[in-house]
Amino acid sequence: MDLLDTFGISASGLTAQRVRLQTVASNMANARTTRTEDGGPYERRMPGFMAEQIDPFGNQLDRELSKVTITGIEKSGDDPIIVYDPGHPDADEEGYVEYPNINILNEMVDLMSTSRSYEANTKAVDVTKQMAGQALEIGR
Amino acid sequence: MKTFLFDTLHNGLGRVLDLRRSQHTLTVANLANADTPGYKAKVIPFDTVLSEAVGGSEGVALRQTSALHLDAAGMDPSRADVEEIEAPPWSVNGNSVVAERESMRLNENSVMYRAVAKGVSSRMALLRYAAADGKSG
Numbered sequence: 001m002d003l004l005d006t007f008g009i010s011a012s013g014l015t016a017q018r019v020r021l022q023t024v025a026s027n028m029a030n031a032r033t034t035r036t037e038d039g040g041p042y043e044r045r046m047p048g049f050m051a052e053q054i055d056p057f058g059n060q061l062d063r064e065l066s067k068v069t070i071t072g073i074e075k076s077g078d079d080p081i082i083v084y085d086p087g088h089p090d091a092d093e094e095g096y097v098e099y100p101n102i103n104i105l106n107e108m109v110d111l112m113s114t115s116r117s118y119e120a121n122t123k124a125v126d127v128t129k130q131m132a133g134q135a136l137e138i139g140r
Numbered sequence: 141m142k143t144f145l146f147d148t149l150h151n152g153l154g155r156v157l158d159l160r161r162s163q164h165t166l167t168v169a170n171l172a173n174a175d176t177p178g179y180k181a182k183v184i185p186f187d188t189v190l191s192e193a194v195g196g197s198e199g200v201a202l203r204q205t206s207a208l209h210l211d212a213a214g215m216d217p218s219r220a221d222v223e224e225i226e227a228p229p230w231s232v233n234g235n236s237v238v239a240e241r242e243s244m245r246l247n248e249n250s251v252m253y254r255a256v257a258k259g260v261s262s263r264m265a266l267l268r269y270a271a272a273d274g275k276s277g
C-alpha cells in the first residue's frame with residue numbers, strides 16, 4: 001500500500017460523510033412534509049455504512065485496510081406523528097394529519113457529528129500529504 | 141562483515157519508516173470508518189514490533205547460511221501483527237473508533253515518521269561526508 005493510495009481511504013470517508021450530511025439536510029428540510037410521491041408523509045432517511053476491504057488479496061497489512069462504502073439510503077420506518085389539525089390540506093376525514101417522525105434535535109446532533117467526522121478525514125489528508133513530502137526529503 | 145551502510149540500525153530505520161507508514165494508513169482507515177457499524181479500530185502495537193525490528197540481534201533471528209537466502213531478520217514490511225480494539229460495552233453500534241484517540245495517533249505517528257526520516261537523512265549526510273573525503277558540501 002503506497003502512501004499516496006491512502007488518499008483513497010480518506011476520500012471514501014469524505015464521500016460517506018458528505019452523503020450523510022445531504023441526508024441530514026434532507027431530513028431537516030422535510031421535517032414538516034406531509035405529502036410525498038409515494039403518498040403519506042416524508043420518512044426520515046439515513047445512509048448505511050459498510051467497511052470494505054481495499055485489497056483482499058494483498059499482504060497481511062493491506063488486508064487489514066478498509067475504506068467505507070455506502071450500502072444505500074434507508075428509510076427509518078418510524079411511525080408518523082399524528083396531529084389533530086382539521087384545517088390542513090392533508091388532513092383525513094376526522095381532521096388528523098400525519099407528520100414525519102423527525103426530531104430536529106437528533107438531526108442537529110447528527111449534523112455536528114458528521115461535520116466533525118468530515119473534519120477528521122480532511123485532517124488525515126493533510127497529514128498524509130505532509131508525510132509524503134517528508135519521505136521525499138529523505139537524504140536532502 | 142558489517143558495513144555502516146547496511147547494518148541492523150540502517151535496516152531497522154527503514155523498517156520503522158515502513159511500519160509508521162502502515163500505521164498511518166491504518167489510522168486513516170479507522171478515521172474513514174468512524175461511523176461504520178461494527179468496525180473495529182486497528183493499530184500496530186509498536187512497543188513489541190519495534191524491538192523486533194531494531195533489536196534483531198538480541199532476539200532469536202533466522203540466520204542466513206547461504207548468499208541466496210532472502211533476508212529473514214524481520215525485514216518483511218508486510219509482516220506485522222495488527223491489533224483490533226474491542227468496542228466498549230456502551231458503544232451503540234459496535235464501533236470501537238474513538239475519534240480523539242485516532243487523531244492523536246495520527247499526529248504522534250506523523251511526528252515519529254518525521255523523526256525517523258530525519259535520522260535516515262543524518263546517517264546519509266554522515267556517509268556523504270565520509271565519501272567526500274571530509275569535505276563538507
